[in-house]
């Protein structure tokens with residue numbers, strides 16, 4: 079590994095500029111606010127869309143937008159690229175040993191149970207019912223009221239509340255009622271959850287890695303806030319889990335949610351571990367679908383021609399099943415919305431909800447393009463950069479064009495490694511199908527009824543926030559108009 083360090087110590091000719099001692103740090107600080115675009119520009123210049131990255135404190139790594147390298151790290155050489163101790167330690171306080179923050183046996187055990195359950199019809203039905211209820215009882219009435227009163231609202235915030243309510247139902251059959259209600263215990267839970275997620279992930283962006291430990295030790299600033307937020311999240315979750323365990327012990331009836339399914343699979347699982355499991359699922363399903371939909375609604379606001387195509391598809395499906403606007407769609411009808419599926423996939427190509435994802439290199443390795451990577455280096459693939467690579471998508475890679483997904487009227491599957499928006503290989507997203515069901519149900523029900531006028535200067539493009547997910551900075555403010 080000494081050899082590796084010396085060999086790649088030179089300034090990379092195309093990639094990130096490496097300064098003596100401080101490595102990539104000066105450019106990293108200058109570009110931190112536009113991190114993903116900086117990655118995209120840099121990687122596009124590199125012959126194999128891959129570059130070495132260095133920060134002080136012995137943080138060395140590789141950032142890539144190359145499908146072959148993504149396949150190598152996520153699948154072919156999976157065992158050499160775990161999440162690793164550094165990643166796990168930063169998120170440990172919040173996520174414990176939940177599926178999102180575990181490697182090896184701890185991960186395998188959760189993955190096994192979860193992937194079995196995610197493939198059951200009963201979980202799918204449970205998820206469908208939850209989405210339909212939230213749409214019918216909360217989202218549609220709320221948008222209707224906004225339209226009647228000519229009020230504007232932050233659609234991203236609304237979609238985040240929807241997704242949070244929804245994933246809490248799925249995870250532990252709790253309804254925090256964040257959409258609609260506000261000053262509730264559920265609202266407090268959601269805010270604390272968000273704070274904990276943002277501050278935990280913020281630990282990755284410290285200019286000097288591990289300096290958060292001093293703040294944590296002294297219980298100062300963001301670390302103090304993080305500790306308090308985590309305590310609130312844990313308290314809320316613990317209460318639900320304890321009462322569920324008591325209920326199951328008493329009457330042996332299991333509910334449909336993930337919590338009951340995990341308890342049903344292994345009886346001697348600790349309450350603390352159950353909490354970790356539940357929190358990881360909430361994190362995974364919380365901001366991802368709302369991020370995708372927010373960018374979709376923004377893209378559609380400037381491409382009415384594409385919106386018209388979606389509306390035509392919905393009308394055809396309604397006509398085939400003899401339905402009217404507002405009736406809601408069955409699983410089978412949602413599956414037939416190929417053009418809508420293509421539009422959502424295309425929105426996520428340009429704005430992937432998880433823009434960059436990182437693994438740790440266990441042992442020295444040579445990547446498929448010949449790049450040497452040393453033990454304990456990080457390796458990140460940027461789904462954001464990959465969606466914008468001409469080498470992958472061609473000359474029109476920056477254009478929003480759902481049609482590129484369509485083949486004989488069907489939305490085609492793209493390779494996981496060219497389009498790693500849901501990750502790939504053995505750790506591929508478990509919620510992909512559920513996410514599409516949810517996103518299509520929301521988009522269809524909202525678009526067929528309402529027209530969204532985005533309140534943003536014409537021609538200007540929303541900025542993104544740096545958090546675990548790609549969110550619109552300042553939200554997505556819209557004026558809602560009734561179509562019917």
Ligand code: HEM
Nearest residue numbers: 177362363366367370431432499500501505507508509513
């Ligand atoms: C548009 C929506 C979504 C996108 C783009 C997405 C994307 C991803 C990505 C990139 C990962 C890999 C993260 C990592 O390991 O670092 C992941 C993992 C995961 N996702 Fe999703 N996700 C979405 C929705 C959901 C939903 C709704 C759920 C379920 C409630 C879910 C459950 C999971 C789980 C459990 C994992 C961890 C899998 C493992 O480590 O084995 N996701 N997702």
